[in-house]
Amino acid sequence: MISGFPAPFGYVHTSTIPKTNKTLTLTSSKIFHANSTFSRWCNELFPVYFSSGSHILDLDGAGVDAFGIVNCGCHFIAYVTTSECRKYWVPRRAKTKMSFPGMLDNTVGGSLRSAEKPLDCIVREAEEEAGLPVQYTRAHIKACGTLSYQMSQTVDGKLGCQHHVQYVYEMEMRPDMIPIPLDSEADEFKRMTDEFKLMAPDEVIAALRNGEFKLNDAMTWMAFLIRHRHVNADNEPSLLEICARLHLKHDLLLCKAYFLNKIV
Template sequence: MAQTKTYLDIVKECDNFPYPTGNQAIYNSYLKNYYAFKVAGYPQVLGHVPNYIVRAFTFPDGWIVNHESQELILTPALTDLDDENTAREKRTSLMEITLKLMSQCKARPEFTSLARKWRNETFPIHATSPPAAGTQRPILLLEIERSASALFGILTTGVQLTCYTQHPAATGEIKLWIARRSRQKQTYPGMLDNAAAGGLETGMSALEGVVRETVEEASLDERVVRMGVRSTGALSYFHVKSSPLSGRGDEGEVGFLQPEVEYIFELQLGEGIRPRPGDSEVEEFYLWNVEEVKEALLRGEFKLNSAIVVIDFFIRHGVITPENEGDYTEIVCRLHRRLG
Protein backbone atom coordinates (compact mmCIF):
# COMPACT_ATOMS: atom_id res chain seq x y z
CA MET A 1 0.00 0.00 0.00
CA ALA A 2 1.43 3.37 -1.04
CA GLN A 3 1.02 5.25 2.21
CA THR A 4 1.66 8.98 2.27
CA LYS A 5 -0.07 9.91 5.55
CA THR A 6 -0.77 8.47 8.97
CA TYR A 7 -4.11 8.55 10.76
CA LEU A 8 -2.73 11.16 13.14
CA ASP A 9 -1.56 13.29 10.18
CA ILE A 10 -5.12 13.35 8.88
CA VAL A 11 -6.62 14.27 12.25
CA LYS A 12 -4.06 17.07 12.76
CA GLU A 13 -4.71 18.39 9.27
CA CYS A 14 -8.41 18.68 10.08
CA ASP A 15 -7.95 19.98 13.64
CA ASN A 16 -5.16 22.41 12.83
CA PHE A 17 -5.93 25.56 14.85
CA PRO A 18 -3.35 26.01 17.66
CA TYR A 19 -4.33 24.89 21.15
CA PRO A 20 -4.24 27.50 23.93
CA THR A 21 -2.86 24.82 26.23
CA GLY A 22 0.10 24.26 23.92
CA ASN A 23 2.58 26.99 23.13
CA GLN A 24 0.80 30.08 24.48
CA ALA A 25 3.01 32.45 22.49
CA ILE A 26 2.11 30.73 19.21
CA TYR A 27 -1.58 30.75 20.14
CA ASN A 28 -1.58 34.46 21.02
CA SER A 29 0.38 35.41 17.91
CA TYR A 30 -2.11 33.48 15.77
CA LEU A 31 -5.10 35.27 17.31
CA LYS A 32 -3.53 38.60 16.35
CA ASN A 33 -4.47 37.75 12.77
CA TYR A 34 -8.18 38.03 13.62
CA TYR A 35 -10.85 40.37 14.90
CA ALA A 36 -13.14 38.83 17.51
CA PHE A 37 -16.76 38.80 16.32
CA LYS A 38 -19.26 39.71 19.05
CA VAL A 39 -22.83 40.89 19.51
CA ALA A 40 -23.44 43.91 21.74
CA GLY A 41 -24.64 42.93 25.20
CA TYR A 42 -23.05 39.47 25.12
CA PRO A 43 -19.51 38.82 26.33
CA GLN A 44 -18.88 35.68 24.28
CA VAL A 45 -16.60 35.65 21.26
CA LEU A 46 -18.86 34.17 18.57
CA GLY A 47 -16.30 33.91 15.80
CA HIS A 48 -13.15 35.34 14.28
CA VAL A 49 -12.76 37.37 11.08
CA PRO A 50 -9.34 37.66 9.39
CA ASN A 51 -7.71 41.06 9.71
CA TYR A 52 -7.39 41.50 5.95
CA ILE A 53 -11.16 41.04 5.53
CA VAL A 54 -12.05 43.65 8.17
CA ARG A 55 -9.56 46.18 6.80
CA ALA A 56 -10.68 45.78 3.19
CA PHE A 57 -14.36 46.49 3.87
CA THR A 58 -16.31 49.48 5.18
CA PHE A 59 -18.92 48.09 7.53
CA PRO A 60 -22.35 49.76 7.43
CA ASP A 61 -24.06 51.52 10.34
CA GLY A 62 -24.87 49.11 13.13
CA TRP A 63 -21.33 47.78 13.46
CA ILE A 64 -18.52 48.86 15.77
CA VAL A 65 -15.04 48.13 14.44
CA ASN A 66 -12.50 48.56 17.22
CA HIS A 67 -9.06 48.37 15.65
CA GLU A 68 -7.27 48.75 18.98
CA SER A 69 -8.90 45.77 20.67
CA GLN A 70 -9.46 43.98 17.35
CA GLU A 71 -13.17 43.51 17.92
CA LEU A 72 -16.01 43.51 15.40
CA ILE A 73 -19.30 44.11 17.22
CA LEU A 74 -22.80 43.84 15.78
CA THR A 75 -24.90 46.56 17.46
CA PRO A 76 -28.23 47.21 15.77
CA ALA A 77 -30.24 49.73 17.77
CA LEU A 78 -32.53 47.77 20.07
CA THR A 79 -35.33 49.35 22.07
CA ASP A 80 -36.77 48.40 25.44
CA LEU A 81 -39.79 47.08 23.56
CA ASP A 82 -37.75 44.57 21.58
CA ASP A 83 -38.26 40.95 22.57
CA GLU A 84 -35.79 38.23 21.65
CA ASN A 85 -37.51 37.47 18.34
CA THR A 86 -37.49 41.11 17.26
CA ALA A 87 -33.87 41.56 18.29
CA ARG A 88 -32.87 38.40 16.40
CA GLU A 89 -34.66 39.59 13.27
CA LYS A 90 -32.88 42.95 13.42
CA ARG A 91 -29.47 41.35 13.83
CA THR A 92 -30.14 38.83 11.07
CA SER A 93 -31.30 41.59 8.74
CA LEU A 94 -28.19 43.69 9.35
CA MET A 95 -25.95 40.66 8.82
CA GLU A 96 -27.67 39.88 5.51
CA ILE A 97 -27.34 43.51 4.36
CA THR A 98 -23.65 43.45 5.30
CA LEU A 99 -22.95 40.22 3.45
CA LYS A 100 -24.71 41.43 0.31
CA LEU A 101 -22.62 44.60 0.39
CA MET A 102 -19.54 42.44 0.77
CA SER A 103 -20.56 40.35 -2.22
CA GLN A 104 -20.64 43.52 -4.34
CA CYS A 105 -17.25 44.72 -3.10
CA LYS A 106 -14.34 44.30 -5.50
CA ALA A 107 -11.60 44.80 -2.92
CA ARG A 108 -10.93 41.07 -2.55
CA PRO A 109 -12.02 37.92 -4.38
CA GLU A 110 -13.36 36.49 -1.09
CA PHE A 111 -16.12 39.13 -1.22
CA THR A 112 -17.23 38.53 -4.80
CA SER A 113 -17.18 34.77 -4.22
CA LEU A 114 -19.98 35.20 -1.68
CA ALA A 115 -22.44 35.87 -4.49
CA ARG A 116 -21.29 32.77 -6.35
CA LYS A 117 -21.54 30.54 -3.29
CA TRP A 118 -24.74 32.00 -1.83
CA ARG A 119 -26.90 29.08 -0.62
CA ASN A 120 -30.05 30.77 0.69
CA GLU A 121 -29.64 28.64 3.80
CA THR A 122 -28.79 30.02 7.21
CA PHE A 123 -26.75 28.74 10.11
CA PRO A 124 -27.69 29.74 13.68
CA ILE A 125 -25.43 31.74 15.99
CA HIS A 126 -26.12 31.03 19.65
CA ALA A 127 -24.90 32.53 22.92
CA THR A 128 -25.93 32.30 26.53
CA SER A 129 -28.11 35.01 28.01
CA PRO A 130 -26.32 37.73 30.02
CA PRO A 131 -25.97 37.02 33.75
CA ALA A 132 -28.28 39.98 34.48
CA ALA A 133 -31.11 38.09 32.83
CA GLY A 134 -31.12 35.52 35.64
CA THR A 135 -30.49 31.88 34.92
CA GLN A 136 -28.21 31.61 31.91
CA ARG A 137 -29.63 29.74 28.96
CA PRO A 138 -28.74 29.37 25.28
CA ILE A 139 -30.49 31.78 22.95
CA LEU A 140 -30.46 32.22 19.20
CA LEU A 141 -28.88 35.64 18.59
CA LEU A 142 -29.08 35.73 14.80
CA GLU A 143 -28.80 33.72 11.62
CA ILE A 144 -26.07 33.98 9.00
CA GLU A 145 -25.95 32.93 5.36
CA ARG A 146 -24.29 29.53 5.23
CA SER A 147 -21.62 30.52 2.70
CA ALA A 148 -20.34 33.22 5.07
CA SER A 149 -19.96 30.99 8.12
CA ALA A 150 -16.21 30.42 7.67
CA LEU A 151 -15.62 34.09 6.81
CA PHE A 152 -16.95 34.97 10.28
CA GLY A 153 -15.42 31.87 11.86
CA ILE A 154 -18.58 30.85 13.69
CA LEU A 155 -19.23 27.46 15.26
CA THR A 156 -21.23 25.28 12.87
CA THR A 157 -22.80 21.85 13.18
CA GLY A 158 -23.29 19.09 10.63
CA VAL A 159 -24.16 15.43 10.22
CA GLN A 160 -22.35 12.54 8.58
CA LEU A 161 -23.61 9.04 7.84
CA THR A 162 -21.46 5.98 7.24
CA CYS A 163 -23.31 3.20 5.39
CA TYR A 164 -21.80 -0.26 5.56
CA THR A 165 -22.48 -3.94 5.06
CA GLN A 166 -21.28 -6.79 7.22
CA HIS A 167 -21.03 -10.40 6.12
CA PRO A 168 -22.77 -12.93 8.36
CA ALA A 169 -20.80 -14.38 11.24
CA ALA A 170 -18.82 -16.69 8.95
CA THR A 171 -16.34 -13.91 8.17
CA GLY A 172 -17.71 -10.74 9.72
CA GLU A 173 -16.14 -8.73 6.89
CA ILE A 174 -17.13 -5.09 6.81
CA LYS A 175 -17.47 -3.11 3.61
CA LEU A 176 -18.19 0.62 3.42
CA TRP A 177 -20.23 2.59 0.92
CA ILE A 178 -18.02 5.49 -0.20
CA ALA A 179 -19.30 8.46 -2.21
CA ARG A 180 -17.40 10.33 -4.92
CA ARG A 181 -18.32 14.01 -4.71
CA SER A 182 -19.43 15.67 -7.91
CA ARG A 183 -16.60 17.33 -9.79
CA GLN A 184 -18.88 20.36 -10.20
CA LYS A 185 -19.24 20.93 -6.46
CA GLN A 186 -18.00 24.27 -5.12
CA THR A 187 -16.15 22.58 -2.27
CA TYR A 188 -13.80 19.58 -2.46
CA PRO A 189 -14.91 18.57 -5.98
CA GLY A 190 -14.23 14.95 -6.92
CA MET A 191 -13.00 13.93 -3.48
CA LEU A 192 -14.23 10.92 -1.54
CA ASP A 193 -16.95 11.30 1.06
CA ASN A 194 -19.24 9.39 3.36
CA ALA A 195 -22.59 8.08 2.15
CA ALA A 196 -24.34 11.29 3.18
CA ALA A 197 -23.34 14.51 4.91
CA GLY A 198 -24.46 18.08 5.31
CA GLY A 199 -24.63 21.17 7.49
CA LEU A 200 -27.44 21.70 9.99
CA GLU A 201 -29.31 24.81 9.06
CA THR A 202 -31.33 26.86 11.53
CA GLY A 203 -34.00 24.89 13.36
CA MET A 204 -33.03 21.42 12.12
CA SER A 205 -32.23 18.55 14.46
CA ALA A 206 -29.37 16.13 13.84
CA LEU A 207 -31.70 13.20 13.17
CA GLU A 208 -33.87 15.11 10.71
CA GLY A 209 -30.72 16.45 9.06
CA VAL A 210 -29.19 13.04 8.47
CA VAL A 211 -32.49 11.62 7.21
CA ARG A 212 -32.89 14.49 4.76
CA GLU A 213 -29.33 14.29 3.46
CA THR A 214 -29.48 10.50 3.08
CA VAL A 215 -32.73 10.56 1.12
CA GLU A 216 -31.51 13.40 -1.11
CA GLU A 217 -27.91 12.33 -1.69
CA ALA A 218 -28.06 8.54 -1.48
CA SER A 219 -31.65 7.85 -2.68
CA LEU A 220 -32.36 5.54 0.24
CA ASP A 221 -35.96 5.01 1.31
CA GLU A 222 -36.81 7.24 4.27
CA ARG A 223 -38.36 4.32 6.17
CA VAL A 224 -35.16 2.29 5.79
CA VAL A 225 -33.12 5.19 7.13
CA ARG A 226 -35.37 5.95 10.11
CA MET A 227 -35.64 2.29 11.13
CA GLY A 228 -31.93 1.50 10.88
CA VAL A 229 -29.93 4.66 11.47
CA ARG A 230 -27.94 4.76 14.69
CA SER A 231 -26.43 7.76 16.43
CA THR A 232 -22.82 7.03 17.40
CA GLY A 233 -21.69 10.30 18.96
CA ALA A 234 -20.09 13.52 17.78
CA LEU A 235 -16.70 14.70 16.59
CA SER A 236 -15.35 18.22 17.00
CA TYR A 237 -12.44 20.07 15.47
CA PHE A 238 -11.13 23.57 14.73
CA HIS A 239 -9.95 23.91 11.15
CA VAL A 240 -8.01 26.74 9.52
CA LYS A 241 -8.55 26.96 5.77
CA SER A 242 -5.59 27.51 3.45
CA SER A 243 -3.14 28.33 6.22
CA PRO A 244 0.51 27.35 6.65
CA LEU A 245 -0.87 24.85 9.19
CA SER A 246 -3.05 23.19 6.56
CA GLY A 247 -1.81 20.64 4.12
CA ARG A 248 -4.10 21.77 1.32
CA GLY A 249 -5.66 24.95 0.00
CA ASP A 250 -9.38 25.59 0.03
CA GLU A 251 -10.75 27.99 -2.55
CA GLY A 252 -8.43 30.83 -1.58
CA GLU A 253 -10.17 31.44 1.75
CA VAL A 254 -6.85 32.11 3.43
CA GLY A 255 -7.08 31.90 7.20
CA PHE A 256 -10.85 31.42 7.33
CA LEU A 257 -11.80 29.49 10.48
CA GLN A 258 -14.13 26.53 10.76
CA PRO A 259 -14.83 25.30 14.30
CA GLU A 260 -17.35 22.52 13.85
CA VAL A 261 -19.25 19.73 15.57
CA GLU A 262 -20.21 16.75 13.42
CA TYR A 263 -22.98 14.46 14.67
CA ILE A 264 -22.12 10.94 13.56
CA PHE A 265 -24.55 8.25 12.41
CA GLU A 266 -24.16 4.84 10.86
CA LEU A 267 -26.53 2.58 8.95
CA GLN A 268 -25.98 -1.09 8.19
CA LEU A 269 -27.51 -1.96 4.83
CA GLY A 270 -28.82 -5.40 4.05
CA GLU A 271 -28.33 -7.36 0.86
CA GLY A 272 -29.91 -5.72 -2.17
CA ILE A 273 -30.06 -2.24 -0.61
CA ARG A 274 -27.54 0.18 -2.06
CA PRO A 275 -27.16 3.95 -2.18
CA ARG A 276 -27.45 5.67 -5.54
CA PRO A 277 -26.77 9.31 -6.48
CA GLY A 278 -29.96 11.27 -5.96
CA ASP A 279 -28.88 14.84 -6.69
CA SER A 280 -25.96 16.81 -8.06
CA GLU A 281 -23.94 16.32 -4.88
CA VAL A 282 -22.68 12.79 -5.56
CA GLU A 283 -21.17 11.38 -8.74
CA GLU A 284 -20.86 7.70 -7.81
CA PHE A 285 -20.90 5.21 -4.91
CA TYR A 286 -18.37 2.44 -4.31
CA LEU A 287 -18.62 -0.58 -2.01
CA TRP A 288 -15.08 -1.03 -0.67
CA ASN A 289 -13.56 -3.35 1.87
CA VAL A 290 -11.59 -1.99 4.81
CA GLU A 291 -8.22 -2.26 3.08
CA GLU A 292 -9.44 -0.33 0.02
CA VAL A 293 -10.83 2.42 2.24
CA LYS A 294 -7.59 2.56 4.23
CA GLU A 295 -5.53 3.00 1.07
CA ALA A 296 -7.65 5.88 -0.21
CA LEU A 297 -7.75 7.45 3.25
CA LEU A 298 -3.99 7.41 3.74
CA ARG A 299 -3.44 8.76 0.22
CA GLY A 300 -5.43 11.83 1.21
CA GLU A 301 -8.32 11.24 -1.19
CA PHE A 302 -11.11 11.97 1.34
CA LYS A 303 -12.61 15.32 2.22
CA LEU A 304 -10.96 16.12 5.54
CA ASN A 305 -13.93 16.06 7.90
CA SER A 306 -15.19 12.90 6.21
CA ALA A 307 -11.76 11.33 6.67
CA ILE A 308 -11.92 11.75 10.44
CA VAL A 309 -15.41 10.21 10.46
CA VAL A 310 -13.98 7.14 8.72
CA ILE A 311 -11.17 7.02 11.29
CA ASP A 312 -13.77 7.19 14.08
CA PHE A 313 -15.69 4.34 12.41
CA PHE A 314 -12.49 2.27 12.29
CA ILE A 315 -11.92 2.91 16.01
CA ARG A 316 -15.46 1.92 17.00
CA HIS A 317 -15.35 -1.24 14.89
CA GLY A 318 -11.95 -2.39 16.11
CA VAL A 319 -10.01 -1.73 12.90
CA ILE A 320 -7.81 0.84 14.67
CA THR A 321 -6.84 -0.31 18.16
CA PRO A 322 -4.28 0.57 20.86
CA GLU A 323 -2.42 -2.57 19.81
CA ASN A 324 -1.95 -1.68 16.14
CA GLU A 325 -1.80 2.13 16.32
CA GLY A 326 0.91 3.86 18.36
CA ASP A 327 -0.89 7.24 18.26
CA TYR A 328 -4.24 5.77 19.33
CA THR A 329 -4.74 7.91 22.46
CA GLU A 330 -3.81 11.19 20.78
CA ILE A 331 -6.06 10.40 17.80
CA VAL A 332 -9.06 9.70 20.04
CA CYS A 333 -8.49 12.88 22.05
CA ARG A 334 -8.01 15.06 18.97
CA LEU A 335 -11.30 13.83 17.50
CA HIS A 336 -13.16 15.45 20.40
CA ARG A 337 -11.85 18.98 20.77
CA ARG A 338 -13.48 21.30 23.30
CA LEU A 339 -14.61 24.37 21.35
CA GLY A 340 -16.06 26.61 24.07
Protein backbone atom coordinates in the same frame (compact mmCIF):
# COMPACT_ATOMS: atom_id res chain seq x y z
CA MET B 1 -22.45 47.47 6.04
CA ILE B 2 -22.22 48.79 2.47
CA SER B 3 -20.07 47.09 -0.16
CA GLY B 4 -16.90 49.11 -0.71
CA PHE B 5 -16.89 50.76 2.73
CA PRO B 6 -14.78 49.00 5.39
CA ALA B 7 -16.63 50.38 8.42
CA PRO B 8 -20.30 50.23 9.42
CA PHE B 9 -22.39 53.41 9.29
CA GLY B 10 -23.69 54.37 12.71
CA TYR B 11 -24.86 52.13 15.48
CA VAL B 12 -28.00 50.03 15.74
CA HIS B 13 -29.09 49.10 19.22
CA THR B 14 -30.23 45.51 19.59
CA SER B 15 -33.60 46.63 21.00
CA THR B 16 -34.54 48.16 17.62
CA ILE B 17 -34.14 44.89 15.72
CA PRO B 18 -37.44 43.00 15.33
CA LYS B 19 -37.37 39.80 17.35
CA THR B 20 -39.43 38.00 14.73
CA ASN B 21 -36.89 38.56 11.94
CA LYS B 22 -33.26 37.84 12.79
CA THR B 23 -32.06 37.34 9.21
CA LEU B 24 -29.80 40.18 8.07
CA THR B 25 -28.97 40.92 4.43
CA LEU B 26 -25.29 41.72 3.83
CA THR B 27 -25.56 42.55 0.13
CA SER B 28 -27.62 42.05 -3.00
CA SER B 29 -24.88 42.82 -5.52
CA LYS B 30 -23.25 40.04 -7.53
CA ILE B 31 -20.08 42.15 -7.68
CA PHE B 32 -19.79 41.63 -3.92
CA HIS B 33 -18.67 38.02 -4.43
CA ALA B 34 -15.54 38.93 -6.36
CA ASN B 35 -14.22 41.39 -3.75
CA SER B 36 -15.39 39.88 -0.50
CA THR B 37 -14.46 37.31 2.09
CA PHE B 38 -17.86 35.79 1.31
CA SER B 39 -16.94 33.98 -1.91
CA ARG B 40 -20.35 32.37 -2.38
CA TRP B 41 -23.84 32.27 -0.91
CA CYS B 42 -25.08 28.95 0.43
CA ASN B 43 -28.76 29.93 0.51
CA GLU B 44 -29.01 27.94 3.75
CA LEU B 45 -29.40 29.57 7.15
CA PHE B 46 -27.37 28.41 10.12
CA PRO B 47 -28.01 29.33 13.76
CA VAL B 48 -25.73 31.48 15.92
CA TYR B 49 -25.94 30.92 19.69
CA PHE B 50 -24.71 32.49 22.89
CA SER B 51 -22.46 30.32 25.05
CA SER B 52 -25.57 29.80 27.21
CA GLY B 53 -27.28 28.11 24.25
CA SER B 54 -29.84 30.82 23.51
CA HIS B 55 -30.43 31.61 19.85
CA ILE B 56 -29.15 34.99 18.58
CA LEU B 57 -29.76 34.99 14.84
CA ASP B 58 -29.55 32.99 11.64
CA LEU B 59 -26.66 33.51 9.23
CA ASP B 60 -26.15 32.38 5.64
CA GLY B 61 -23.55 29.61 5.50
CA ALA B 62 -21.19 31.88 3.55
CA GLY B 63 -20.41 33.77 6.75
CA VAL B 64 -19.86 30.85 9.10
CA ASP B 65 -16.09 30.55 8.60
CA ALA B 66 -15.51 34.30 8.29
CA PHE B 67 -17.09 35.02 11.68
CA GLY B 68 -15.55 31.99 13.40
CA ILE B 69 -18.91 30.37 14.12
CA VAL B 70 -19.09 26.70 15.05
CA ASN B 71 -20.49 24.73 12.11
CA CYS B 72 -22.68 21.79 13.15
CA GLY B 73 -23.26 18.93 10.73
CA CYS B 74 -24.61 15.40 10.53
CA HIS B 75 -22.69 12.53 8.91
CA PHE B 76 -23.30 8.84 8.55
CA ILE B 77 -21.58 5.79 7.13
CA ALA B 78 -23.59 2.95 5.59
CA TYR B 79 -22.32 -0.60 5.28
CA VAL B 80 -23.37 -4.07 4.16
CA THR B 81 -22.25 -7.44 5.47
CA THR B 82 -20.84 -9.73 2.79
CA SER B 83 -19.41 -13.26 2.87
CA GLU B 84 -15.92 -11.73 2.88
CA CYS B 85 -16.25 -8.89 5.38
CA ARG B 86 -18.23 -5.78 6.19
CA LYS B 87 -17.97 -3.26 3.34
CA TYR B 88 -18.79 0.41 3.19
CA TRP B 89 -20.57 2.63 0.72
CA VAL B 90 -18.11 5.37 -0.25
CA PRO B 91 -19.23 8.07 -2.72
CA ARG B 92 -16.95 10.26 -4.81
CA ARG B 93 -17.83 13.95 -4.84
CA ALA B 94 -18.94 15.45 -8.13
CA LYS B 95 -16.12 17.02 -10.14
CA THR B 96 -18.26 20.16 -10.48
CA LYS B 97 -18.34 20.79 -6.71
CA MET B 98 -16.76 24.06 -5.63
CA SER B 99 -15.14 22.48 -2.58
CA PHE B 100 -13.00 19.34 -2.73
CA PRO B 101 -14.21 18.13 -6.16
CA GLY B 102 -13.64 14.48 -7.02
CA MET B 103 -12.62 13.46 -3.49
CA LEU B 104 -14.03 10.58 -1.47
CA ASP B 105 -16.74 11.31 1.07
CA ASN B 106 -18.96 9.88 3.80
CA THR B 107 -21.96 7.90 2.62
CA VAL B 108 -24.15 10.88 3.53
CA GLY B 109 -23.45 14.18 5.22
CA GLY B 110 -24.65 17.75 5.46
CA SER B 111 -24.85 20.86 7.63
CA LEU B 112 -27.44 21.18 10.37
CA ARG B 113 -29.84 23.96 9.41
CA SER B 114 -31.42 26.44 11.76
CA ALA B 115 -34.19 24.92 13.92
CA GLU B 116 -33.49 21.45 12.50
CA LYS B 117 -32.96 18.39 14.70
CA PRO B 118 -29.92 16.18 13.94
CA LEU B 119 -31.99 13.08 13.15
CA ASP B 120 -34.26 15.03 10.80
CA CYS B 121 -31.17 16.46 9.11
CA ILE B 122 -29.49 13.12 8.43
CA VAL B 123 -32.74 11.51 7.24
CA ARG B 124 -33.28 14.42 4.83
CA GLU B 125 -29.71 14.25 3.56
CA ALA B 126 -29.93 10.47 3.12
CA GLU B 127 -32.93 10.87 0.86
CA GLU B 128 -31.44 13.80 -1.10
CA GLU B 129 -27.89 12.49 -1.52
CA ALA B 130 -28.39 8.73 -1.71
CA GLY B 131 -32.07 8.13 -2.48
CA LEU B 132 -32.56 6.17 0.76
CA PRO B 133 -36.20 5.77 1.85
CA VAL B 134 -37.10 7.95 4.81
CA GLN B 135 -38.93 5.15 6.64
CA TYR B 136 -36.00 2.72 6.29
CA THR B 137 -33.45 5.27 7.46
CA ARG B 138 -35.48 6.26 10.52
CA ALA B 139 -35.97 2.61 11.46
CA HIS B 140 -32.36 1.43 11.06
CA ILE B 141 -30.00 4.36 11.60
CA LYS B 142 -27.97 4.39 14.84
CA ALA B 143 -26.67 7.47 16.63
CA CYS B 144 -22.98 7.20 17.59
CA GLY B 145 -22.36 10.41 19.50
CA THR B 146 -20.53 13.53 18.37
CA LEU B 147 -17.15 14.72 17.10
CA SER B 148 -15.73 18.16 17.78
CA TYR B 149 -12.57 19.40 16.10
CA GLN B 150 -10.78 22.36 14.54
CA MET B 151 -9.52 22.46 10.95
CA SER B 152 -6.76 24.65 9.51
CA GLN B 153 -8.46 25.09 6.12
CA THR B 154 -11.65 26.80 5.02
CA VAL B 155 -14.43 25.11 3.06
CA ASP B 156 -12.74 26.35 -0.13
CA GLY B 157 -9.45 24.68 0.79
CA LYS B 158 -7.74 27.96 1.72
CA LEU B 159 -5.62 28.56 4.81
CA GLY B 160 -7.94 29.44 7.65
CA CYS B 161 -9.84 28.03 10.60
CA GLN B 162 -13.04 26.02 10.89
CA HIS B 163 -14.72 24.89 14.09
CA HIS B 164 -16.80 21.77 13.48
CA VAL B 165 -19.22 19.68 15.50
CA GLN B 166 -20.57 16.51 13.90
CA TYR B 167 -23.49 14.35 14.95
CA VAL B 168 -22.34 10.91 13.82
CA TYR B 169 -24.54 8.03 12.64
CA GLU B 170 -24.12 4.63 11.02
CA MET B 171 -26.52 2.20 9.38
CA GLU B 172 -26.46 -1.32 8.00
CA MET B 173 -28.17 -1.63 4.63
CA ARG B 174 -29.63 -4.65 2.91
CA PRO B 175 -27.30 -6.16 0.26
CA ASP B 176 -29.87 -5.39 -2.44
CA MET B 177 -30.02 -1.68 -1.58
CA ILE B 178 -27.89 0.57 -3.79
CA PRO B 179 -27.45 4.29 -2.99
CA ILE B 180 -28.41 6.49 -5.91
CA PRO B 181 -27.18 10.11 -5.84
CA LEU B 182 -30.10 12.45 -6.57
CA ASP B 183 -28.67 15.94 -6.05
CA SER B 184 -25.33 15.79 -7.95
CA GLU B 185 -23.34 15.74 -4.70
CA ALA B 186 -21.64 12.52 -5.80
CA ASP B 187 -20.57 11.18 -9.16
CA GLU B 188 -20.80 7.58 -8.08
CA PHE B 189 -21.03 5.20 -5.16
CA LYS B 190 -18.32 2.56 -5.30
CA ARG B 191 -19.51 -1.03 -5.42
CA MET B 192 -18.01 -4.34 -6.57
CA THR B 193 -19.67 -4.44 -9.97
CA ASP B 194 -18.82 -2.77 -13.26
CA GLU B 195 -20.80 0.32 -12.25
CA PHE B 196 -20.38 0.56 -8.47
CA LYS B 197 -18.02 -0.68 -5.82
CA LEU B 198 -18.13 -1.24 -2.06
CA MET B 199 -14.90 -0.54 -0.17
CA ALA B 200 -13.42 -2.95 2.37
CA PRO B 201 -11.83 -1.60 5.58
CA ASP B 202 -8.27 -1.92 4.25
CA GLU B 203 -9.25 0.02 1.12
CA VAL B 204 -10.74 2.82 3.22
CA ILE B 205 -7.62 2.98 5.41
CA ALA B 206 -5.36 3.10 2.34
CA ALA B 207 -7.45 5.92 0.84
CA LEU B 208 -7.25 7.85 4.12
CA ARG B 209 -3.46 7.51 4.20
CA ASN B 210 -3.29 8.71 0.58
CA GLY B 211 -5.33 11.83 1.35
CA GLU B 212 -8.20 10.85 -0.97
CA PHE B 213 -10.98 11.85 1.45
CA LYS B 214 -12.47 15.30 1.96
CA LEU B 215 -10.81 16.64 5.09
CA ASN B 216 -13.69 16.80 7.56
CA ASP B 217 -15.09 13.50 6.29
CA ALA B 218 -11.75 11.87 7.06
CA MET B 219 -12.49 12.73 10.70
CA THR B 220 -15.75 10.79 10.55
CA TRP B 221 -14.04 7.80 8.99
CA MET B 222 -11.24 7.81 11.54
CA ALA B 223 -13.74 7.85 14.41
CA PHE B 224 -15.69 5.04 12.73
CA LEU B 225 -12.58 2.89 12.27
CA ILE B 226 -11.60 3.42 15.91
CA ARG B 227 -15.13 2.63 17.10
CA HIS B 228 -15.10 -0.66 15.18
CA ARG B 229 -11.56 -1.58 16.30
CA HIS B 230 -9.94 -1.39 12.85
CA VAL B 231 -7.66 1.28 14.32
CA ASN B 232 -6.40 0.67 17.86
CA ALA B 233 -3.45 1.19 20.18
CA ASP B 234 -1.66 -1.83 18.73
CA ASN B 235 -1.58 -0.58 15.12
CA GLU B 236 -1.69 3.21 15.62
CA PRO B 237 0.90 4.76 17.98
CA SER B 238 -0.84 8.16 17.86
CA LEU B 239 -4.25 6.83 18.95
CA LEU B 240 -4.48 8.98 22.10
CA GLU B 241 -3.62 12.16 20.18
CA ILE B 242 -6.12 11.33 17.43
CA CYS B 243 -8.93 10.69 19.92
CA ALA B 244 -8.15 13.91 21.79
CA ARG B 245 -8.26 15.96 18.58
CA LEU B 246 -11.55 14.39 17.56
CA HIS B 247 -13.21 15.61 20.77
CA LEU B 248 -12.02 19.18 21.34
CA LYS B 249 -13.99 21.68 23.39
CA HIS B 250 -14.69 24.87 21.43
CA ASP B 251 -14.15 27.68 23.92
CA LEU B 252 -15.72 30.38 21.76
CA LEU B 253 -17.62 33.40 23.08
CA LEU B 254 -19.78 35.71 20.96
CA CYS B 255 -20.58 39.27 22.06
CA LYS B 256 -24.07 40.09 20.80
CA ALA B 257 -23.80 43.89 20.61
CA TYR B 258 -20.36 43.82 18.97
CA PHE B 259 -21.39 41.22 16.40
CA LEU B 260 -24.56 43.04 15.36
CA ASN B 261 -22.76 46.39 15.22
CA LYS B 262 -20.21 44.95 12.81
CA ILE B 263 -22.61 43.42 10.31
CA VAL B 264 -25.54 45.85 10.25
